[in-house]
Amino acid sequence: xxxxxxxxxxxxxxxxxxxxxxxxxxxxxxxxxxxxxxxxxxxxxxxxxxxxxxxxxxxxxxxxxxxxxxxxxxxxxxxxxxxxxxxxxxxxxxxxxxxxxxxxxxxxxxxxxxxxxxxxxxxxxxxxxxxxxxxxxxxxxxxxxxxxxxxxxxxxxxxxxxxxxxxxxxxxxxxxxxxxxxxxxxxxxxxxxxxxxxxxxxxxxxxxxxxxxxxx
Amino acid sequence: xxxxxxxxxxxxxxxxxxxxxxxxxxxxxxxxxxxxxxxxxxxxxxxxxxxxxxxxxxxxxxxxxxxxxxxxxxxxxxxxxxxxxxxxxxxxxxxxxxxxxxxxxxxxxxxxxxxxxxxxxxxxxxxxxxxxxxxxxxxxxxxxxxxxxxxxxxxxxxxxxxxxxxxxxxxxxxxxxxxxxxxxxxxxxxxxxxxxxxxxxxxxxxxxxxxxxxxx
Numbered sequence: 006x007x008x009x010x011x012x013x014x015x016x017x018x019x020x021x022x023x024x025x026x027x028x029x030x031x032x033x034x035x036x037x038x039x040x041x042x043x044x045x046x047x048x049x050x051x052x053x054x055x056x057x058x059x060x061x062x063x064x065x066x067x068x069x070x071x072x073x074x075x076x077x078x079x080x081x082x083x084x085x086x087x088x089x090x091x092x093x094x095x096x097x098x099x100x101x102x103x104x105x106x107x108x109x110x111x112x113x114x115x116x117x118x119x120x121x122x123x124x125x126x127x128x129x130x131x132x133x134x135x136x137x138x139x140x141x142x143x144x145x146x147x148x149x150x151x152x153x154x155x156x157x158x159x160x161x162x163x164x165x166x167x168x169x170x171x172x173x174x175x176x177x178x179x180x181x182x183x184x185x186x187x188x189x190x191x192x193x194x195x196x197x198x199x200x201x202x203x204x205x206x207x208x209x210x211x212x213x214x215x216x217x218x219x220x221x
Numbered sequence: 222x223x224x225x226x227x228x229x230x231x232x233x234x235x236x237x238x239x240x241x242x243x244x245x246x247x248x249x250x251x252x253x254x255x256x257x258x259x260x261x262x263x264x265x266x267x268x269x270x271x272x273x274x275x276x277x278x279x280x281x282x283x284x285x286x287x288x289x290x291x292x293x294x295x296x297x298x299x300x301x302x303x304x305x306x307x308x309x310x311x312x313x314x315x316x317x318x319x320x321x322x323x324x325x326x327x328x329x330x331x332x333x334x335x336x337x338x339x340x341x342x343x344x345x346x347x348x349x350x351x352x353x354x355x356x357x358x359x360x361x362x363x364x365x366x367x368x369x370x371x372x373x374x375x376x377x378x379x380x381x382x383x384x385x386x387x388x389x390x391x392x393x394x395x396x397x398x399x400x401x402x403x404x405x406x407x408x409x410x411x412x413x414x415x416x417x418x419x420x421x422x423x424x425x426x427x428x429x430x431x432x433x434x435x436x437x
Contacts, residue, residue, distance in 0.1 A: 152368020
């Protein structure tokens with residue numbers, strides 16, 4: 006692989022900001038969008054379990070219902086691609102087995118050879134289930150995917166806005182996630198900043214490095 | 222900013238894997254490491270609150286105690302830089318005010334002009350506190366930062382291994398996080414893969430795009 010320079014990286018991360026107003030006339034080209042979707046698919050997750058679903062909302066009728074259940078925010082109808090990030094609710098042993106089967110398929114190995122890894126995962130699954138942290142564990146993995154995908158988008162020159170301010174239960178019902186055993190945690194609008202978005206010009210506010218990075 | 226190509230992006234994401242064995246003789250050059258730290262600092266978070274701390278463990282004596290409280294994993298002593306990602310425990314109104322003060326400083330605006338935004342944040346803070354989700358909310362933001370930083374590292378050609386398998390309470394006590402009001406959630410080892418790491422050559426296992434990306 007051909008690494009990029011630190012300048013290229015930092016320039017993109019400084020350029021990125023939570024886009025409040027998108028240019029509704031601009032659409033992300035198909036090839037670029039496919040790369041964004043691949044970034045989601047390739048995201049790391051605990052054990053590689055991928056306890057998630059990425060819902061790309063394209064139906065205009067549904068999109069137009071979203072601002073009202075998103076604290077009035079208009080990004081859903083103005084951005085190019087609007088994605089709801091959801092986690093697998095109440096992950097089951099069957100979900101773990103589906104992943105094990107996928108490993109066997111991709112790596113062309115027997116299920117038997119994966120028994121140790123399967124038991125290792127099931128041990129963590131059981132602990133999380135018993136301690137009541139299973140859903141949160143899965144939700145956290147989704148945030149990893151959001152972080153990866155927003156960074157990937159910035160490097161491609163695509164703007165994003167992460168939106169936690171969504172009425173999740175209403176989203177789940179409207180998008181059919183509830184019925185399928187998934188729960189939304191956050192959405193991300195992708196597209197291009199409008200020239201009218203004055204937020205783009207505001208200096209980025211971060212604590213100093215010394216305030217958040219600690220050496221021990 | 223100068224966007225990278227989709228090929229460059231996807232090549233890096235495919236190249237990345239959870240590195241089990243690092244080359245203990247290789248150290249990340251200072252300039253590259255600074256860019257990684259900047260990636261952490263620049264990560265997005267809810268409202269921009271940055272409820273986190275990134276602990277870079279460099280003390281050899283402490284590093285050598287870590288495998289025993291990390292399920293026996295040896296990455297802490299073999300990687301180049303080992304970072305513990307922690308969230309702010311029981312975030313207070315004072316934390317919100319510290320952020321508001323930072324906005325005022327960076328953007329050279331009055332505290333009064335930020336009163337509306339402050340109240341907006343305090344509303345969410347109160348809701349999270351009352352619903353018992355405050356710490357989880359902050360922990361999720363840390364996963365965003367992990368996702369951003371792992372992606373940044375991959376693009377720079379730096380290997381990583383995210384490690385949830387750490388005994389968090391023991392980490393918090395050993396690193397002094399507990400006393401300072403932070404809680405570890407996950408660590409990430411950064412460095413360069415060892416030529417002996419056979420995991421590097423294994424095909425990456427992901428569900429098919431159609432299984433995780435859904436169009437509505």
